[in-house]
Amino acid sequence: MMKTNHGLLSLLAWLGCVSLGIAAQVKGQEGPPRRPPNIVFFMADDLGYGEVGAFGQELIPTPNIDSLARDGMIFTNHYSGSPVCAPSRCVLLTGLHTGHAQVRNNWENGGWGEDQPEGQWPLATDTATLARRLQASGYATGGVGKWGLGGPGTTGAPEKQGFDHFCGYLCQRIAHNHYPTHLWCDGERMDLPGNKWFDAHHKLKDPLDTEAEYWERYNGAIYAHDVMLEDAVSFVRDHRNEPFFLYYASPIPHAALQAPPQDLDAFPREWDEKPYLGQKGYLPHPRPRAAYAAMVAHLDREVGRVLATLDELDLRDNTIVVFTSDNGPTFNGGTDSTFFKSAAGMRGLKCSVYEGGLKVPTLVRWPGHIEAGRSSDLISSFQDWMPTLLEVAGTKCPQGLDGISLVPTLENKGEQAEHEALYFEYAGQQALRAGRWKAVRRKLRKGNLETELYDLEADPAEAKNLARSRPEVLARMVALLESSRTPSKQFPLPGIDKPVDNKK
Secondary structure, three states, X not given: OHHHHHHHHHHHHHOOOOOHHHHHHHOOOOOOOOOOOEEEEEEEOOOOOOOOHHHOOOOOOOHHHHHHHHHOEEEOOEEOOOOOHHHHHHHHHXXXXXXXXXOOOOOEOOOOOOOOOOOEOOOOOOOOOHHHHHHHOOOEEEEEEEOOOOOOOOOOOHHHOOOOEEEEEOOOOHHHOOOOOEEEEOOEXXXXXXXXXXXXXXXXXXXXXXXXXXXXXXXXXXXXXXXXXXXXXXXXXXOOOOOEEEEEEOOOOOOOOOOOHHHHHHOOHHHOOOOEOOOOOOOOEOOHHHHHHHHHHHHHHHHHHHHHHHHHOOOHHHEEEEEEEOOOXXXXXXXXXXXXXXXXOOOOOOOOXXXXXXXXXXXXXXXXXXXXXXXXXXXXEHHHHHHHHHHHOOOOOOOOOOOOOOHHHHHOOOOOOOOOOXXXXXXXXXXXXXXXXXXXXXXXXXXXXOOEEEEOOOOOOOOOOOOOOOHHHHHHHXXXXXXXXXXXXXXXXXXXXXXXXXOO
16 A cells, blocks of 8 residues: 555656645645554563562662653553463464464473473464564564574574574573573574583582682673674664564573672672572572572663664654563572562462463553553453554454454554453463453363352452352353363363373
8 A cells, every 4th residue: 555655646746736735634644654663572581560660669670661661551451471481472473372372381392401402392384473474564573582482493493483583592491591602693503602501400419608609600701681682782773774573582580590790789688698509490599689680670771772772763753662571470490579579469470370470561662652651451461462563563464363453552542452351271271361350270180170260350369269159250251261272282281182191
């Protein structure tokens, strides 16, 4: 349509017709149309709902992330695609929830050894990802950070899924070390000199004597996030004159606890009375709480650097920026979700289909379209970003997605479609949110179809199971649970897709 309009205007100008100005008025604008907006999508890794200042965090400063709330809006009822990494990313990039998605669980292509194959279950060759659709519409598409949807040379590698450029970790296991021996850039291995291999689930047998000993053993020369940040900034600069999509999937603050040594001094030493010795997996650290806070603060500075680059290049007003997290806060590797109030009072953490494992902090800035300082309690989820961002880009949205466009809510005009229900499944668990109601199944691995029922408006902490007292609501929720999915051969749901072997 844009080419047709330009051709018409050129013809009118050639004829000397004064109706050019009238045509522009009919189109509702003065002069030629602006290029489609740029899209910058930040996704943190294991960042809890309560770990951002705009969502109540008091111990860790996140001024750059918070600026998106001040200059844009926050979503208080936004859900990730899954309570763990790979399926959540699959939902985001395909617009299909875990009842229909290709990837519904974490799956490993190798073990923890240095020479093991890298990667997780790969996306199929013909997957219609968000990047591929934007690429076909004329966008330059770049990815930075953690991928997790296919290792090197597989059908799921980012360069085969619509990304013109990618720099980061292809494998989630490798991403457990923030000083890795290598990253991947456009299908080629990029070695990071001075870094050494660690089994991220290493457990230290002897107590740490000093901080210096820790840094000598477990620190590296190159912090991977600094490399990826510079790559992201370069991508924005290189494509300043064309519409671009930057998918910035930072591995922070996923364990292991690793931050540049100088970043620790911003946080009180009295936070950490004793070191973390690796007893709950991942690498040890002498100051675990300070290290976690330093990682989140580093992530905030990464966001700030990209936002500053947009300002410097005069791209701010024509760029939509989204910030969110792939799932709720974690429970291992020396992290302390209780200390930081990471789940903001909600039940559950990462790997759980209770609210704490699924609800994520989400902020959006889009100058000229989003009124600054707004908040929305619309119930939404990762599958909604495909139709939303395609509409923002002026691209037709395909049929058959599980998501809805959030543009009416972003722009605060028009009629906003709403979900009848949001569906989740993961590792023997199911959950469904429909309005104020939440249904949860947790024991499918044992063949137990017992379903819990919660009224989230009255009980946001999911403390009171109403399954017995509200049988009519429970029956409706169970029916929605059962109708919201198709079986998966690769990721069968225990107790649903195949018989359970209770002898195992």
